[in-house]
Amino acid sequence: MTTSRVLVNLSVRRLSAAALSLMMLLATSMTASADEADAKQLLKAMSDYLAAQQAISFDYDAILEVVTKDEQILALASSGNVVLKRPDKIRATRSSGFADVEMSFDGKTLTLLGKNLNIYAQQDVPGTLDDLVDALRKHNRPLPAADLLLTDPYEVLMQDVVDVKDLGSGVIGGVECDYLAFRKKDVDWQIWIAQGERPYPCRYVISSKSMDGQPQYSIQVGDWKTGDEVAATDFSFKNPTDAKKVDLKDLEGADELPNHFQTGDAQ
Template identity: 40%
Template structure:
């Protein structure tokens, strides 16, 4: 999951999914074989099965998220961070940029958002012990759409292909010097592309989502690097303890540019 933190002058923070964020909602209807080229389907299934089969993993990311302002100007916000996951129900995400320094933690029960600059945090209780359920609670409770979270779902293939109308194998490309299969898919709402590492570890290295029916067709793009598929993770990463003097925020909601924000009473 991708997280964007507060401006240091205010008691608030926002979480952009990106990266990354980090998990995704459950999907119910994979695309039919007729809509997706066999080669694209095979590569996507291989990637999804491989990532879903990882009990633990860590990965770093660089994310770019575009928004279109009221005058029609497209703006891009960039940040970097890391993701640590232990299936089925533990995760930690960090994100840092010019005005960003934030973390998201899920321990199997409580989802905690922490903005370091203003020393503020907000929490939601998950309806269940899995990462998918936690992300669904974030979406239901705040209206936030985690843009890149589908890559880390329990069933990435079902989520990625939900409502797909087309899927093609574009060809071969390089991401960070690594040879990848380049796939492109469409559904009624967005076009999306994914670059999957060739070889025995079909990991996603780049993911781009283009929103078709918003003026300016803003994109969300994330590059994933330094995958560790057998890490020794410190369990303390999955536990959130409010730092001394931290203010607990009363509300978490989606702001005017689609970010997940939490505002406290001053």
């Protein structure tokens, strides 16, 4: 009789432990699901806000990491400014220790000006800002924060995402932000979105998982302005310094990497 009572008590304890484990598993799954839904909702709200702005300007600081053949990670820093007017006009600058570049697009012509060498190149790119982003990527000359400036950032950012996390909040440049993290097969990316009525991107970080050292590209945004706050801008190219025109392939001093860096294959 005592033996039977012991067996029954053990069975109850095991059942209770199993039920508790199941409850904890369900609670964890529900929390993860809720966090994922919240993160997607926050990203979608940012995307809708950005797409609705007809005029935007901001300053930025960017870091591009490169990995040497002996696995040392080097950080190349640059700063600049972006001014855009939807659907088809933008002017962007990028200054670093080895380049001083201005890009302008008036809906018809793309102009890249190497200020430090006083040379420029042009290419016909009729269309919208989305068309411009595609054209620049084909020439391996990406626009700063290009994914965030498209007509529908959410669709582009969420493509092939396999994991989503809402990591709470953080502070970037004194602005309280929602902190989100996403994973794809080849890259991880994180974004900090300003809380409140203007959910603009304060910081955006992309990590490459296909290269040794998993180097990152990060861009931090400041002095965010929209609508009437944006100063009037001429998006056409005037050439006030009598810069020399060259073919786009011959435009030196405008790349993200200095000339003494030699690129190799990703590992």
